[in-house]
Amino acid sequence: MTNTFSRIRFATVILLAVTALWGKAALSADHTITAVAVKFKPMFLYIEPGDTVNWESMTGHNVETIDLMSPEGLEKINSELGANVTAVFESEGIIVYKCTPHWGARMGGIIVVGKPEDPSAILDSYLATLETDRSNLPAKGLLKKLRKDMESKGLL
Numbered sequence: 140m141t142n143t144f145s146r147i148r149f150a151t152v153i154l155l156a157v158t159a160l161w162g163k164a165a166l167s168a169d170h171t172i173t174a175v176a177v178k179f180k181p182m183f184l185y186i187e188p189g190d191t192v193n194w195e196s197m198t199g200h201n202v203e204t205i206d207l208m209s210p211e212g213l214e215k216i217n218s219e220l221g222a223n224v225t226a227v228f229e230s231e232g233i234i235v236y237k238c239t240p241h242w243g244a245r246m247g248g249i250i251v252v253g254k255p256e257d258p259s260a261i262l263d264s265y266l267a268t269l270e271t272d273r274s275n276l277p278a279k280g281l282l283k284k285l286r287k288d289m290e291s292k293g294l295l
């Protein structure tokens with residue numbers, strides 16, 4: 140009786156340890172975005188909440204999130220020119236960012252965190268901000284391409 144009980148307890152401890160390890164691995168992926176000429180590669184990145192994103196080869200570039208095209212409560216990124224950037228994204232949502240000096244050349248990208256509710260409505264609302272704020276016009280093409288990319292992946 141005691142023996143069976145301790146065996147069950149031992150099995151439970153092992154199971155909990157394995158679950159904890161799996162959970163940790165599943166929750167903390169690392170992603171890399173590389174600046175190549177005046178493009179971020181990949182342009183669209185799909186991640187899970189809690190994942191880390193590293194921007195590399197950033198000589199001459201920076202990362203600036205666009206306030207009107209970020210989920211509410213996102214901590215703004217506006218990095219130093221030329222510096223590699225690391226950020227952890229905890230909340231679901233769609234984040235549009237640009238390279239400030241190359242925004243005119245449409246150097247920007249979009250990060251989709253998790254499975255935000257009604258992504259199509261989010262893209263529509265971001266596009267609608269362009270009617271009042273023309274400074275983000277280079278985002279138009281990015282948002283349209285993202286919509287196609289999400290459709291092709293069955294995410295819209």
Ligand SMILES: [Cu+2]
Nearest residue numbers: 200238241246
């Ligand atoms: Cu740039």
